[in-house]
Amino acid sequence: MTERSLVILKPDAVRRGLVGEIIGRIEAKAGWTIVRLEQRILDRSTLEQHYAEHVGKPFYEPLVDFMLSGPVVALVVEGERVIQGIRTLAGPTDPIAAQPGSIRGDFGSIVRENLIHASDSAESAIREEKIFFPGLS
Numbered sequence: 001m002t003e004r005s006l007v008i009l010k011p012d013a014v015r016r017g018l019v020g021e022i023i024g025r026i027e028a029k030a031g032w033t034i035v036r037l038e039q040r041i042l043d044r045s046t047l048e049q050h051y052a053e054h055v056g057k058p059f060y061e062p063l064v065d066f067m068l069s070g071p072v073v074a075l076v077v078e079g080e081r082v083i084q085g086i087r088t089l090a091g092p093t094d095p096i097a098a099q100p101g102s103i104r105g106d107f108g109s110i111v112r113e114n115l116i117h118a119s120d121s122a123e124s125a126i127r128e129e130k131i132f133f134p135g136l137s
Contacts, residue, residue: 004035004078005086006128008117011070013107014039019073022103022116025089032079036133039073049131059112066112074132083125086118 007026009019026032047064054060077086091098095108103116119125129136 002078002080003082003122003125004076004129005083005119005125006117006132007075007077007086007119008132009073009075010113010115010117011066011072012113013115014071014073016107018107018115021107023073023075025103026075026077026086029079029085029089032077032082032085035076035078036136037073037075038133039071041071042067044068046131050128062112076129076133076136083119083122087120090116090118 009022013019013022023034023037027034044064047067048055051060051063054063079085089103091102091104091108093104093114094111095104095114098105098108100106104114108114119128
């Protein structure tokens with residue numbers, strides 16, 4: 001089934017020069033297409049919408065501050081089973097638990113700065129795409 005996922009290459013990925021490496025891994029998957037890509041500096045309002053379900057959790061403010069710390073690259077990727085596939089490609093949030101060969105397993109070192117966000121469900125992907133790329137549908 002063809003679906004879409006929002007992917008965000010976080011400020012640490014941009015700062016460390018890993019954008020090309022990570023996008024290359026996404027592009028290498030047969031049948032996946034990047035339908036939109038943009039580098040931008042996020043504002044608090046966008047992040048408050050994106051992370052709304054985490055408001056009040058201890059990691060919320062540090063996460064928002066981290067995401068405001070530099071430019072990100074936001075992209076929408078389309079393809080067969082792309083949601084599950086990108087999450088597998090990214091690896092678990094904890095880079096120590098992530099397998100070698102995954103983005104976090106190969107390049108991550110701490111949980112808070114974990115290089116990449118990928119939609120976790122079709123519903124999240126639709127909601128997130130509307131936040132980051134309104135009118136794309």
